[in-house]
Amino acid sequence: MTVVHGKERLSYDELNARANQLAHHLIELGVRPDQPVAICLERSLPMVVGVLAILKAGGAYLPLDPAYPSERLRQIVDDAKPKLLLCDVAGRTALGAEALAGVTVVDLETATPSWAPRSPSNPDPHTLGLTMPHVGRPIANTRVYLLDGDGAPVPFGAVGELCLHSAMAAYKRRLAAAS
Structure with a gap:
């Protein structure tokens, strides 16, 4: 089978x-x-x-x-x-x-x-x-979605930007929020 x-x-x-x-x-x-x-x-x-x-x-x-x-x-x-x-x-x-x-x-x-x-x-x-x-x-224009700590989707612009470690994803969000 x-x-x-x-x-x-x-x-x-x-x-x-x-x-x-x-x-x-x-x-x-x-x-x-x-x-x-x-x-x-x-x-x-x-x-x-x-x-x-x-x-x-x-x-x-x-x-x-x-x-x-x-x-x-x-x-x-x-x-x-x-x-x-x-x-x-x-x-x-x-x-x-x-x-x-x-x-x-x-x-x-x-x-x-x-x-x-x-x-x-x-x-x-x-x-x-x-x-x-x-x-x-x-x-082209492929997106990968991850969930943040609250369960909300976090889109990344391209597959190459996929972060496999949740701490790195949280770090990037903190940097973006601080800018």
Whole structure:
């Protein structure tokens, strides 16, 4: 088995076919190379399928944890401005109606998904305009969010500015406040 979650299991072929079907659906919905696609699901097989489908469609996945405070999730969505969101009930609830406005929502908990009839074959990367520079390359204007000591999000302008030590993050905030 490739993926196991509780009593659910997917072989590599099943995982690949489902991810490809969803990827073709995302491409039909307009996903293009490097376009952010938000995904807000509880940990599950559909979450794994969703992440793989976003990458196969050429999109940049924007992970949102439904356990995070709604205010933080809305701030990230407002900042990243994804046009597409993959979610489940927990994700919809966590984000709230305000964050879902203006975003195309794809529910991955659907018993019979609308993308099931799509091709289980891999999307053609050349047709999508994907080249080797797209693989593993940071997306322009990428932001990383950390929580300060009070649980409020602290956006950093670029991935390279990510501070892994909370004391350093607190020090930078004190310096900024003193200026």
